[in-house]
Amino acid sequence: MGLEVIKSKKIRLPKDADLFRQTYEKQESIESVHVIKLAVFPDDYGGWFKESIRLDENGHVLSLIEKGIEFSPVQMNMVNLAPGTQRFWHIHLEQNEIWTTNGTLLIGLIDFREGSPTYGQKTKVILSGVAHGFINPTDKYVTLNYFTDKYFVGDETTQECRIDPQDVPFDFVKPELM
Template identity: 35%
Template structure:
């Protein structure tokens, strides 16, 4: 029998550590109705890389597999410096698609829609340029972000309505979830 064949059990762990031992859960977490994530293909070459973020149809709609029909009206660029928390934002007349070009963010989502099957559900996820994807956030879902990395995060977000300050609702960052929500959670 080789060392690799030896089975280890909880009884083989020193008793002083057993009570402190925890297990990471990889179960799929509940998802807010309407939130969509779409992977972005990144083509690597010796001299760099190329990613196609979106295509537009002849009618001006984004052509995506996972994200519902989306008429692009504005493209925005934002940076979040180290330590930034921006939350919660809410829109009644626009949906958003987020893309992280550099860095990684903690993203919070909270379903505030009265008639939604997931009303009140809160999600927390990580968006990172290391695993490029698009995140679709429908209107009525409060959203926020926190940068707990050492670098400035650079992101683009696409919207299907032009900016109108009267459609920019805000809630305090600790609403419902508390301030710890925006901190790094050890697994």
């Protein structure tokens, strides 16, 4: 979806102000980024159970194999995000990830992969070369679990890079004016 500038004889706006109309075109997703809805099973005590990932005998994620993607997680990490947390633009040169949460996160992605047919495409829906950031818009803590296909080593060989959010503006909370 986007916005386009229109003119109307029935509307008179202040000088240099534009009138926009929603275009409703379907936004392309970033190539090779998939959103898979997890089944939630309620329990007898008011809680729930959710299967984050299921692996085959070779360690590949079954729900991704069904889409033709081989992903073999080697590590699971957990982040506890305080209410209102905003963490923007980091990018992995080699690592791919699967994210699951216990709550709501607004996720932003930008494709910076050289030669990708969706290069520069922004989406709210993680592959290596795709910058990602997130916001916890709630007043509660949210736990983010993520599975990686590379081990975290915690030294200068770690292939996680940061991008100054001032250099790559993308507010995925407010609609962009096209």
